[in-house]
Amino acid sequence: MKFRQNIIKPAVGTVIILSLFLAGCNIGQKEGGQVVLPRESILGFDVSFSLIPVEEIKAGGPPKDGIPAITSPEVLSAGEAGYLSPKDLVIGVAMDGEARAYPLKILMWHEIVNDELAGHSFAVTYCPLCNSGLVFNREVGGEIREFGVSGLLWQSNVLMYDRQQDTSVESLWSQAQMRAVTGPAARDDLMFELLSSQLVSWEEWLQDYPETTVISDRTGFTRNYGGDPYASYFATDKLMFPVDKNTDRPAGFTDKEMMVVVFANNEARAYAVSDVAAQAQGILDDELGGRVVHLQHAGRSNSVTVSYADSDDSPPVAYMFWFVLSSQLPEIEIYRPN
Numbered sequence: 001m002k003f004r005q006n007i008i009k010p011a012v013g014t015v016i017i018l019s020l021f022l023a024g025c026n027i028g029q030k031e032g033g034q035v036v037l038p039r040e041s042i043l044g045f046d047v048s049f050s051l052i053p054v055e056e057i058k059a060g061g062p063p064k065d066g067i068p069a070i071t072s073p074e075v076l077s078a079g080e081a082g083y084l085s086p087k088d089l090v091i092g093v094a095m096d097g098e099a100r101a102y103p104l105k106i107l108m109w110h111e112i113v114n115d116e117l118a119g120h121s122f123a124v125t126y127c128p129l130c131n132s133g134l135v136f137n138r139e140v141g142g143e144i145r146e147f148g149v150s151g152l153l154w155q156s157n158v159l160m161y162d163r164q165q166d167t168s169v170e171s172l173w174s175q176a177q178m179r180a181v182t183g184p185a186a187r188d189d190l191m192f193e194l195l196s197s198q199l200v201s202w203e204e205w206l207q208d209y210p211e212t213t214v215i216s217d218r219t220g221f222t223r224n225y226g227g228d229p230y231a232s233y234f235a236t237d238k239l240m241f242p243v244d245k246n247t248d249r250p251a252g253f254t255d256k257e258m259m260v261v262v263f264a265n266n267e268a269r270a271y272a273v274s275d276v277a278a279q280a281q282g283i284l285d286d287e288l289g290g291r292v293v294h295l296q297h298a299g300r301s302n303s304v305t306v307s308y309a310d311s312d313d314s315p316p317v318a319y320m321f322w323f324v325l326s327s328q329l330p331e332i333e334i335y336r337p338n
Contacts, residue, residue, distance in 0.1 A: 042054075042057055042059075043059065044167065045150060045152070045172055045182060046169075046170075046182065047182045049182060049183065050181060050186065052154055052182075056155065056244075057153070058152065058241055059151060059153075060151055060241075062151050064148070064149075064161075066149070067111050067149040067151070068110060068148075068149070068221055069111065069114060069146075070112070070215070071114040071146060072115065072116070073115060073215040073216065074215070074218055076214050077213060078206055081214045083217045084103060084105075086202055086203035086300075087202070087300065087301075088103055088105055089200070089301055090104065090201070090202050091104070091107065091126065091135065091199055092198040092209065093122070093135055094196070094209060095117050096120070098117050099205075099209035099212040099213070100115070100117050101202065101206075101212055102126075102214075102215055104133075105228075106217060107124070107126035107133075108126065108230060109221070109225065110149075110221070110223075111126055111149050112124070112126075112149055113215065115215075120137070121137070121138040121139060122138055123136045123160075124197075125160065125175050127158040129157065129241070130156060130158075130175075130320050130321050131234075131319070131320065132175060132318065132319060132321070133199050133319040133320075134176075134178070134197070134319070134320075135194070136194060136195060137195055140191075140192060140193075141185065147163070147173065148161055149161075154174060154181070155241075155324070155327040156242070156327075157174065157324060158175050159174060160172070162180075169183065171183030171185035171190075172186075176318075176328040176329065177328055177329070178191060178192040178194055178318075179192065195316055196313075196314040196316050198306075198317075199260075199303045199319045201298070202214075237254045237256055239255060244327050245323065245327055246326055246330040247326045247330045249326070250272075250322075250336060252274075255321065255322060257322035258273040258321065259271065259273070259324075259325060259334075260276075260303075260304045260306060261317060261318040261319075261325070262288060263316045264288040264290075264291045264308075264315045265288075265290050266289060267288055267289035269288050269332065269334070269335050270332050270333070270334045271284070271286075271295060271335045272322070273303060273304050275335065275336065276297045277302070279297070279337070282296060283297070286335065291309075291315070292309035292310060293306055293307070293308060294306070
């Protein structure tokens with residue numbers, strides 16, 4: 001499957017322009033027990049131009065910014081991060097000789113961190129419902145954007161929004177499809193540049209990057225960072241919101257099968273963490289986009305790290321449950337061992 005500039009193209013059949021005018025339909029109005037959302041504006045977001053079916057956009061519960069994104073977080077040295085245990089999972093980012101960790105115990109309460117490192121502006125994003133971790137360049141369409149959590153979902157995946165002085169021109173962005181899906185940014189066909197990252201344990205990240213910094217738990221918000229509000233969700237294969245599964249389920253996969261999607265030279269392929277773990281020594285080398293990508297099972301976190309076999313560089317990656325691939329990115333090839 002080919003992509004341009006390491007950014008996903010819309011899947012066939014998902015690009016739909018809708019202009020629905022439902023007079024008298026208010027947010028929260030119920031019909032037949034279902035919450036009906038207006039189709040021209042949802043939670044204050046203009047959806048009169050949409051690249052996704054507007055009727056599939058769901059209110060997740062919290063309002064706009066009810067899950068507060070973090071911007072310019074306070075950072076700690078590794079030695080100061082006493083709130084972390086070795087097994088805590090982090091999304092790690094390394095750029096131009098600098099490294100920083102973003103613990104999931106923080107991200108599950110905030111979902112987006114707008115940050116800068118080594119002169120680069122980026123957003124670390126995490127959707128707990130999808131266990132999806134993706135890091136994006138925040139410079140999109142010629143400007144550095146700041147992103148917030150809209151309170152809306154599509155296919156059980158977070159819809160972010162770009163903060164604007166004039167809130168009427170804010171656009172919704174799909175984390176999983178890596179693009180704007182409503183508003184002016186969608187009209188301009190704006191897409192994210194996906195960056196390299198790792199989803200590993202704090203211990204594993206610290207071993208590779210001993211000089212790393214990590215965001216502080218002093219976020220300015222009162223949250224129980226020692227608790228896990230999604231523990232019961234992760235304990236079963238049940239989903240909280242409906243999704244369309246557009247591909248056949250591979251043998252042995254569950255909806256919450258953990259995947260890593262690797263992008264190399266405009267091509268992409270998805271790998272199940274369990275398939276990589278089953279390889280000899282937990283190592284899989286595969287050719288993708290004319291490069292050899294090296295996948296290594298990280299046993300302590302039951303995750304996978306990805307690098308190029310012939311250089312110190314790492315390709316852009318996206319971590320997510322299988323159902324996200326099936327519902328939003330069905331054209332991506334899934335690697336299966338012989």
